[in-house]
Amino acid sequence: MSVDDRVARLRAAAGEAGLGAVLVTSPPSIFYLTGLDAEPFERLYAVAVTARGGALIVPALDREGAERAPTSLEVVDYSAASDGFPELAGVLDGVRALGVEQEHLSLARARRLQDAGAELHDAQALVMGLRERKDADELAAIRHACTVVVDAMERMFSGLRVGDVEREVNARIAFELASAGATESHPLILFGPNASRPHDAPGDRTLAPGDVVCADVSARIGGYWADLTRCATVGPPTDWAQRAWVVVRDAQAAAIEAARVGATAQDIDAAQRSIVEAASDLGACLHGAGHAVGAEIHEPPFLVPGRDAPLAPGHVLTIEPGLYAEGVGGIRLEDDVAVTDGDPLLLSDMPLELREVRVDQP
Amino acid sequence: MSVDDRVARLRAAAGEAGLGAVLVTSPPSIFYLTGLDAEPFERLYAVAVTARGGALIVPALDREGAERAPTSLEVVDYSAASDGFPELAGVLDGVRALGVEQEHLSLARARRLQDAGAELHDAQALVMGLRERKDADELAAIRHACTVVVDAMERMFSGLRVGDVEREVNARIAFELASAGATESHPLILFGPNASRPHDAPGDRTLAPGDVVCADVSARIGGYWADLTRCATVGPPTDWAQRAWVVVRDAQAAAIEAARVGATAQDIDAAQRSIVEAASDLGACLHGAGHAVGAEIHEPPFLVPGRDAPLAPGHVLTIEPGLYAEGVGGIRLEDDVAVTDGDPLLLSDMPLELREVRVDQP
Numbered sequence: 001m002s003v004d005d006r007v008a009r010l011r012a013a014a015g016e017a018g019l020g021a022v023l024v025t026s027p028p029s030i031f032y033l034t035g036l037d038a039e040p041f042e043r044l045y046a047v048a049v050t051a052r053g054g055a056l057i058v059p060a061l062d063r064e065g066a067e068r069a070p071t072s073l074e075v076v077d078y079s080a081a082s083d084g085f086p087e088l089a090g091v092l093d094g095v096r097a098l099g100v101e102q103e104h105l106s107l108a109r110a111r112r113l114q115d116a117g118a119e120l121h122d123a124q125a126l127v128m129g130l131r132e133r134k135d136a137d138e139l140a141a142i143r144h145a146c147t148v149v150v151d152a153m154e155r156m157f158s159g160l161r162v163g164d165v166e167r168e169v170n171a172r173i174a175f176e177l178a179s180a181g182a183t184e185s186h187p188l189i190l191f192g193p194n195a196s197r198p199h200d201a202p203g204d205r206t207l208a209p210g211d212v213v214c215a216d217v218s219a220r221i222g223g224y225w226a227d228l229t230r231c232a233t234v235g236p237p238t239d240w241a242q243r244a245w246v247v248v249r250d251a252q253a254a255a256i257e258a259a260r261v262g263a264t265a266q267d268i269d270a271a272q273r274s275i276v277e278a279a280s281d282l283g284a285c286l287h288g289a290g291h292a293v294g295a296e297i298h299e300p301p302f303l304v305p306g307r308d309a310p311l312a313p314g315h316v317l318t319i320e321p322g323l324y325a326e327g328v329g330g331i332r333l334e335d336d337v338a339v340t341d342g343d344p345l346l347l348s349d350m351p352l353e354l355r356e357v358r359v360d361q362p
Numbered sequence: 363m364s365v366d367d368r369v370a371r372l373r374a375a376a377g378e379a380g381l382g383a384v385l386v387t388s389p390p391s392i393f394y395l396t397g398l399d400a401e402p403f404e405r406l407y408a409v410a411v412t413a414r415g416g417a418l419i420v421p422a423l424d425r426e427g428a429e430r431a432p433t434s435l436e437v438v439d440y441s442a443a444s445d446g447f448p449e450l451a452g453v454l455d456g457v458r459a460l461g462v463e464q465e466h467l468s469l470a471r472a473r474r475l476q477d478a479g480a481e482l483h484d485a486q487a488l489v490m491g492l493r494e495r496k497d498a499d500e501l502a503a504i505r506h507a508c509t510v511v512v513d514a515m516e517r518m519f520s521g522l523r524v525g526d527v528e529r530e531v532n533a534r535i536a537f538e539l540a541s542a543g544a545t546e547s548h549p550l551i552l553f554g555p556n557a558s559r560p561h562d563a564p565g566d567r568t569l570a571p572g573d574v575v576c577a578d579v580s581a582r583i584g585g586y587w588a589d590l591t592r593c594a595t596v597g598p599p600t601d602w603a604q605r606a607w608v609v610v611r612d613a614q615a616a617a618i619e620a621a622r623v624g625a626t627a628q629d630i631d632a633a634q635r636s637i638v639e640a641a642s643d644l645g646a647c648l649h650g651a652g653h654a655v656g657a658e659i660h661e662p663p664f665l666v667p668g669r670d671a672p673l674a675p676g677h678v679l680t681i682e683p684g685l686y687a688e689g690v691g692g693i694r695l696e697d698d699v700a701v702t703d704g705d706p707l708l709l710s711d712m713p714l715e716l717r718e719v720r721v722d723q724p
Contacts, residue, residue: 037563039561041659041660042465042653042660042662042664059649060648061559061560061561061648061649062559062561064558064559064688065559065561065562080631080648080649080650080666080667081666081667081668100469102468102469102470102473103404103468103469103470103471104468105468105469106464106465106466106467106468106469107462107464107465107467107468107469107472107482108464108465108484108486109465110469110472111464120469122470124470167540167541167543168541170540171536171537171540171541172537174533174536174537174540175533175534175536175537175540178529178532178533178536178537179529179530179533181529183563197423197424197426197427198423199401199423199424199427200427201399201545269442286422286423286442287421287423287442288442291404297403298403298404300404302404304442304443305442305443306443326426
């Protein structure tokens, strides 16, 4: 589906919802609707989709980039002396019922729009309803991103040696991913007890015999993210690592099996959670089953308790159960799975094994 | 100043402003007030500062990280089944007049807070008023970050060769910065005509004789950003490059000279703009003079026309005029400058020269 087709669908959905226009301000949604990769910092970037037209609004310094994007929307720019709101008002042309991405739009910008007479309606679900359902080209893009991440992870695991510094291992795979075309990456490779904190930052720790390695590596290639996790042990797995790995592997298999039309986000979480929580002697279940992935690394639906969003064909989900033992380590397994009309479709293709870093390797 | 001292100052400022509490949700402000580096994605991280107490609110999976942070605030966590709002409500305990970072807080979260009975007041300036005035430790951190970036840039320029691929040169310096301890980096090294678009993304272009190289490299080290730009030519500079470089160097000197107490943000912009715009035969002035820098790469005050924020001791500003000729290239120079009670203080220390990449270098 072309970016212009996506704009047309959003326009139709906005019309059905009684909105005079939709204002899209989050970079992944702007990318989805126009192909432009915006990096706003404090500046306004927006797609305004009105009943009969619309525009891509950018700072003047990005006019050329916007004009090269594969969108037919008019490009409206503004100078450094403007904050873009007068130009946006020109495009919106007095629309009252304005849909916004309310999980992204800041309160300050919302108040600016309200002060100018707009009534703000939540169009988050309208926009995400389109973005959530990936088409064939998007599935192919995610599958390609997965191959790049898998290649980089294979090289990283093969190259791991006792004494390697956590921060440097992360820096190196980020370099390899960027060299392979990733425009963003988010490696989180943690050693030993550090791996028991799934959101820790890589630091000075050196890899030691007996450590687990929990390697969560994500990268954006061709506009779409891949997000995978695999684990290794340094030397033969300890009893804890071996047992935890089997639990997590079983939990992941159950959660992937649950990723079907007819189920909800929380069903996938429940499928892994019941297995992980039953192994509480091995560690804690610190997070949900995963999240959707696409032009953004974390997208809804989020696979956590209480979310009853129904799964639909085209949803692409990370399935990533984990088990964490403070002071010991963490084991997590993560793959990217598309929901289809039939069986769940694995987009990432990497052997499902607990790898071993040989201690005596030169 | 300790993070607890900062919280105490914010509490005092909130009291004077008649606020019952302030809710801080942006990662750089959370870092400033607690020392915790939060990476929220869709999850709520918040510092709530109330009249007599407050808390650092984090997802359960980051409890350990929050407890290691150098804050005395109570850590309140919430499980994957919660979105953190019930726990936040417990901390706020019915406060009505609630200050928020309204340029960061999303409309969705604002509406949640309003639905729970809070009146939201803009506390952006209250929080930024503290963050803007860097203390001696923060100046030292930025100066240190500058030395790391300068080292990496020196090596990058020395290693540049005809035929180098733009994307790989950017990937390599990101790797070197991460290896040197940068937790984030943002290199933007562009070759030839690509450099005429100051926000372009690095791509497949190979370095060729006659190219300019515009190297804007920023990195966060020890919590604080450095942000510098230097340029080179491949072979002797063309007449255009030489003339543009002199204009930009003069514009930067004038803008640095203007970075004094008594001036405003727009005065610094005007100082460079008058010089750059007078050279319109050489290219366009596409952006303002710069921005403040600190725990965030772009902070207010923004040095653009129309901003009359007065400069104060402790402001740290990037001063980065540029001149851009479509199809030809771009020249920009950027240093990080502290406003003091006396003369502007350069925190970045890198020779101010138009470098030359030798075409015949092996």
